[in-house]
Amino acid sequence: MPPRHPIRILAATLVLAVGLSSLGHATESTLLNVSYDVSRELYKDIHPTFVAHWKAKTGESLTINQSHGGSSKQAMSVAAGLEADVITMNQSPDIDILVERGGLVAADWRKRLPHDASPYTTTSVFLVRKGNPKQIRDWSDLARPGLAVIVPNPKTSGNGRFTYLAAWGYALQRVGAGGTAADAAAREFVSKLLANVPVLDGGGRGATTTFTQRGVGDVLVTFENEAVLIGKEVGEGKFDIVYPSVSIDAPAPVAVVDKVVEKRGTRKQAQAYLEFLFTPEGQEIIARHYFRPRDPAVLKKYAARFPAIRTFSVDGLLGGWKAVQQAHFADGGIYDQIIVRK
Amino acid sequence: MAAAAALHVPAGTLGHFDYQASPATREANWLRWTLLTLSLAFFAFFLLLPLVAVFVEALRKGWGTYLTALTDPDALSAIRLTLLAAAISVPLNLVFGIAAAWAIAKFEFRGKQFLITLIDLPFSVSPVIAGLVWVLIFGAQGWVGPWAAEHDLKVIFAVPGIVLATIFVTFPFVARELIPLMEAQGREEEEAAIVLGATGWQAFWRVTLPNVKWGLLYGVILCNARAMGEFGAVSVVSGHIRGLTNTLPLHVEILYNEYNFAAAFAVASILALLALVTLAIKTFIEYQHARAMAASTE
Amino acid sequence: MSATLFKRRFHVLPGFHLALGYTIGYLSLIVLIPLSAVLLKTMTLTFEQFWTIVSAPRVVASFKLSFGAALIAAAINAVFGLMLAWCLVRYSFPGKKLIDALVDLPFALPTAVAGIALTALYAPNGWIGSILEPHGIKVAFTPTGVLVALIFIGLPFVVRTVQPILEDLETELEEAAASLGAQRWQTFRLVLLPILTPALLTGFALAFARAVGESGSVIFIAGNMPMVSEIAPLMIITKLEQYDYRGATAIALAMLVLSFALLLAINALQGWKASQRTRNPGRKS
Numbered sequence: 001m002p003p004r005h006p007i008r009i010l011a012a013t014l015v016l017a018v019g020l021s022s023l024g025h026a027t028e029s030t031l032l033n034v035s036y037d038v039s040r041e042l043y044k045d046i047h048p049t050f051v052a053h054w055k056a057k058t059g060e061s062l063t064i065n066q067s068h069g070g071s072s073k074q075a076m077s078v079a080a081g082l083e084a085d086v087i088t089m090n091q092s093p094d095i096d097i098l099v100e101r102g103g104l105v106a107a108d109w110r111k112r113l114p115h116d117a118s119p120y121t122t123t124s125v126f127l128v129r130k131g132n133p134k135q136i137r138d139w140s141d142l143a144r145p146g147l148a149v150i151v152p153n154p155k156t157s158g159n160g161r162f163t164y165l166a167a168w169g170y171a172l173q174r175v176g177a178g179g180t181a182a183d184a185a186a187r188e189f190v191s192k193l194l195a196n197v198p199v200l201d202g203g204g205r206g207a208t209t210t211f212t213q214r215g216v217g218d219v220l221v222t223f224e225n226e227a228v229l230i231g232k233e234v235g236e237g238k239f240d241i242v243y244p245s246v247s248i249d250a251p252a253p254v255a256v257v258d259k260v261v262e263k264r265g266t267r268k269q270a271q272a273y274l275e276f277l278f279t280p281e282g283q284e285i286i287a288r289h290y291f292r293p294r295d296p297a298v299l300k301k302y303a304a305r306f307p308a309i310r311t312f313s314v315d316g317l318l319g320g321w322k323a324v325q326q327a328h329f330a331d332g333g334i335y336d337q338i339i340v341r342k
Numbered sequence: 343m344a345a346a347a348a349l350h351v352p353a354g355t356l357g358h359f360d361y362q363a364s365p366a367t368r369e370a371n372w373l374r375w376t377l378l379t380l381s382l383a384f385f386a387f388f389l390l391l392p393l394v395a396v397f398v399e400a401l402r403k404g405w406g407t408y409l410t411a412l413t414d415p416d417a418l419s420a421i422r423l424t425l426l427a428a429a430i431s432v433p434l435n436l437v438f439g440i441a442a443a444w445a446i447a448k449f450e451f452r453g454k455q456f457l458i459t460l461i462d463l464p465f466s467v468s469p470v471i472a473g474l475v476w477v478l479i480f481g482a483q484g485w486v487g488p489w490a491a492e493h494d495l496k497v498i499f500a501v502p503g504i505v506l507a508t509i510f511v512t513f514p515f516v517a518r519e520l521i522p523l524m525e526a527q528g529r530e531e532e533e534a535a536i537v538l539g540a541t542g543w544q545a546f547w548r549v550t551l552p553n554v555k556w557g558l559l560y561g562v563i564l565c566n567a568r569a570m571g572e573f574g575a576v577s578v579v580s581g582h583i584r585g586l587t588n589t590l591p592l593h594v595e596i597l598y599n600e601y602n603f604a605a606a607f608a609v610a611s612i613l614a615l616l617a618l619v620t621l622a623i624k625t626f627i628e629y630q631h632a633r634a635m636a637a638s639t640e
Numbered sequence: 641m642s643a644t645l646f647k648r649r650f651h652v653l654p655g656f657h658l659a660l661g662y663t664i665g666y667l668s669l670i671v672l673i674p675l676s677a678v679l680l681k682t683m684t685l686t687f688e689q690f691w692t693i694v695s696a697p698r699v700v701a702s703f704k705l706s707f708g709a710a711l712i713a714a715a716i717n718a719v720f721g722l723m724l725a726w727c728l729v730r731y732s733f734p735g736k737k738l739i740d741a742l743v744d745l746p747f748a749l750p751t752a753v754a755g756i757a758l759t760a761l762y763a764p765n766g767w768i769g770s771i772l773e774p775h776g777i778k779v780a781f782t783p784t785g786v787l788v789a790l791i792f793i794g795l796p797f798v799v800r801t802v803q804p805i806l807e808d809l810e811t812e813l814e815e816a817a818a819s820l821g822a823q824r825w826q827t828f829r830l831v832l833l834p835i836l837t838p839a840l841l842t843g844f845a846l847a848f849a850r851a852v853g854e855s856g857s858v859i860f861i862a863g864n865m866p867m868v869s870e871i872a873p874l875m876i877i878t879k880l881e882q883y884d885y886r887g888a889t890a891i892a893l894a895m896l897v898l899s900f901a902l903l904l905a906i907n908a909l910q911g912w913k914a915s916q917r918t919r920n921p922g923r924k925s
Contacts, residue, residue: 361729361730361731361811362730364811364815365818366811366814366815366817366818366819367730367811367814367815368824369730369824370824374731377723377727377731378727378731378733380720380723381720381723381724381726381727382727384720384723384724385724385739385742385743387768388791388792388795389742389743389745389746389792389795390742391761391767391768392749392754392757392758392761392792393742393745393749393757395757395760395761395767396753396757399757438662438663438666438667438670441658441659441662441663441666442659442667444655444659445656445659445660445663446663448653448656449653449656449660451660455904455907455908456904457663457664457667458907459900459903459904459907460667460671460672461667462846462903462907463671463896463900463903464671465846465849465850466849466850466852466853466896466899466900466903467675467853467896468852468853468854468855468872468873468876468892468895469751469853469854469855469856469873470855470876470877470880471678471853471876471889471892474678474876474880474888474889474892475674475675475677475678476674478674478677478678478681478885478889479673479674479677485677506670509670510670510671510674513670513671529653532653533652533653536652536653536654537652541654542653542654542655545653546655564744564747564748567747567748568747568748570750571748571749571750571751571753572750573750573751573752573856574751574855574856591750591752591753594750594752594753594756595752598756606756607756610750610753610756613749613750613753614749616748617745617748617749618748620744620748621741621742621744621745621748622741624741624744625737625740625741
């Protein structure tokens, strides 16, 4: 063993490290979009279009970096110092947390872009095995004894959270009346449904893999765009999509991270980038990825992809995210009570 | 923890002893076969098949897909970052391992077991926590975070954070390898060297190091393997920026989550190959060691 | 100062202060100070709050699973690891060198890769899972799946601690026992096993320690059902993803204290056994 090698190697690697990290500082502008798990294909398509658009408009060349992961986990990274210029999430609590933690995002972020700052929406649907052998038509079927239902973990994924709330909202509406009777009925229904869940994956993509690759479960509840993508990418002709009688409106909110863009001097670019999502060009790309666009013209053009479905919203039926968060997902909340008593 | 995983000399490389020749050390045939069958079945189910599965899945869509997955710019940048993190953390833990082994193996002091248990601690700390500790310190609300932000020093969600997390999880490897080895060798040789007028450093370089070099290398190799493969801790501090802060294991996860299973397993197979190369080097080292030992006893 | 503090014998070797100082300094910088951040974060909770978090039914269930499965996996590894080490040392068979080299695979293979591969094998439609499924045996997405992953992670620790001791064993001991009329099993139980015990304990301790904290490979195969197959590290992740740092660190601290106590106990037991053995040596030097 050569005696002084460790020190030499160390010195060499430190020099290398410094060298490599200094390579990162280029002169052109960069933007970092911190996003949730299943939006990577969408933004991969958005970026070249926007970069070209920006170059044509201002002459500046722009590099956009992407970071993807579980929605809440990503929000937490931003709160802890990940320098995101924009965040594009799948549930608004993950942006609200950045208002609360360190005031990274201004409290009025919903007002700064159209449609409560969400360029597109989606909804929870069912994916069943080809031919729908278990005859699953609506939420009530999911609570049937003996059925295996795959959903992502509502505690750690926006996808799972929307699934849970969709089932809850369905039960509330079925009872019709409000108040405690409806709540009790909803709780009983959701308990039965969750009793049918054999695996709780951390995120939407994990649940998909369990359902499609591992062959576990009779039905997967997931976002519409995911369900379509699975049909195309993972197993053509092996699955059918079932639209329930009613489901939840799941808008995907976006925001500029004010503190970061001020520090980095990228507000102009960041704002233009998010606004681009609302332009017909951006909406077109969004629709191509099976997210429901906001622009009526684009929606009409792609109407064949998006069957009409009756939806309710968290704000409309369930009293808003704050109330939902407190009542259902806080530690010891309704979700915990259901899952522990199972 | 005296008799820990010291470098072992594989039977068969030198002075192979035939245990089945003498009745005193022989087992009945049925017993031998049972033991062999059981342990080989156990080995196949828990170790061999997972390895085979990685390569089968990686090549499911043919060599073309396999090579495309590996030459993707994001994959290449992940490979570079992984190698960089290992190249910084392994030498640091190497120096620590030598110092710790010198103090623990060559001297008696109170609280030794306690110190050894502390060194073992990173083994039992959940990798998630190994990442979280750095967020608690360097995060925006952490101890040093605000100061670092003021001076524009990026630690977490950048290369230094990834390196720190890697150092933490690979912390005990070299030390754990060296301590039992140096304990077993005692201190007579070094003491003799000192008495004959050598300085401490000379005794260390000329006497101790040659004696433990193979064990040292073995520890470095395991440390390096773990450094390149760490997932949980690095995941917390990486920030997951594609092409910038993704290491190989994180890249595997991303591909897997993109339903790009063949590519995910292809990148995974690179990690498995690195593991196999590691093991091959290790076996070679043991072989060299065995030969050196055989030569010295002749 | 340290001479009195550590009651050190007179010693001709230099460098004790430098080496120990550096060890403790680096240990503090990399391990102790960062871990104290976990401690301090937890200290912002009152003891009642802390207790409420760590005694919640889901958390307790996850502790039981993590520690239980880790102990069982370590025990299974102790048995089969000893067996495998025995075969590798005592018998010759084709492919032995290859198997010997591959034993270290779990050290080197990234845990996420191991998790994905194990899940692919043991899922109901996997190579092994599809054989077990008709017999009503489910491995993936059950606590058994957790066990499988932990066995994978821990196996080399046992084999690699026991193997060198087995190789160094004097055959004279067994010959003496045989000449005194001992059966093979008696020789093993009364002569060999006591010599192997300290190493076996070390291997057990390391395999256990590694298994308790393992999450990368387990979350793929566990199924992650609350109260059933949710491991403690996953509870930490869950808390973190709800922005609950204090809850996460509280669980981490409880785990840390538990595994540290267990490790210390095993290390002490092992140190005691080893000191017994050095007084009564059965190894070639």
